[in-house]
Amino acid sequence: MKQYFSELYTGGKSLVEGLGVTMKALFQPIVTVQYPREEIDITPNYRGHIDLVLDPEKNTYLCISCGMCEKSCPSDCIKVNGEKMEGEKKKSLVLFELDFTKCSLCGTCVEVCPKDALEYSQEYNLAAFTKEAFHFDILKRLEERRI
Ligand code: SF4
Numbered sequence: 001m002k003q004y005f006s007e008l009y010t011g012g013k014s015l016v017e018g019l020g021v022t023m024k025a026l027f028q029p030i031v032t033v034q035y036p037r038e039e040i041d042i043t044p045n046y047r048g049h050i051d052l053v054l055d056p057e058k059n060t061y062l063c064i065s066c067g068m069c070e071k072s073c074p075s076d077c078i079k080v081n082g083e084k085m086e087g088e089k090k091k092s093l094v095l096f097e098l099d100f101t102k103c104s105l106c107g108t109c110v111e112v113c114p115k116d117a118l119e120y121s122q123e124y125n126l127a128a129f130t131k132e133a134f135h136f137d138i139l140k141r142l143e144e145r146r147i
């Protein structure tokens with residue numbers, strides 16, 4: 001009989017404590033959102049895959065096709081190519097591809113770029129069924145952002 005009341009007391013105490021936690025949480029500010037219907041602003045320091053910086057004044061890339069990022073990437077996931085067009089003194093960027101399946105987001109490419117032509121994207125909800133979907137045409141992405 002004594003044990004019965006002891007267990008009843010322990011169970012009741014636990015129930016009251018549990019309800020206390022629930023009630024406390026009920027009146028706390030909501031910190032989650034109904035993803036994917038709602039999205040929160042991502043922190044500016046977030047590192048998504050790399051992107052070419054768009055020069056807002058010239059409405060084009062800052063990249064000079066030097067290939068430093070390609071050479072310094074420890075995962076060999078960047079392919080850059082520039083060509084000299086007829087009548088032009090400087091090379092034009094004709095290819096900038098990233099194999100994001102191999103990228104470790106180490107940031108070396110961003111750091112070595114002599115023109116600060118690379119930045120991290122804010123992409124955080126990437127999902128796909130194939131590896132090929134993570135082979136990004138970074139130059140094409142920049143073209144789409146051009147005004
Ligand atoms: S290091 Fe910078 S300038 Fe050179 S190819 Fe890469 S992005 Fe372009």
Ligand code: SF4
Nearest residue numbers: 073103104106107109
């Ligand atoms: S962040 Fe690192 S691993 Fe990813 S592309 Fe740049 S250098 Fe390569």
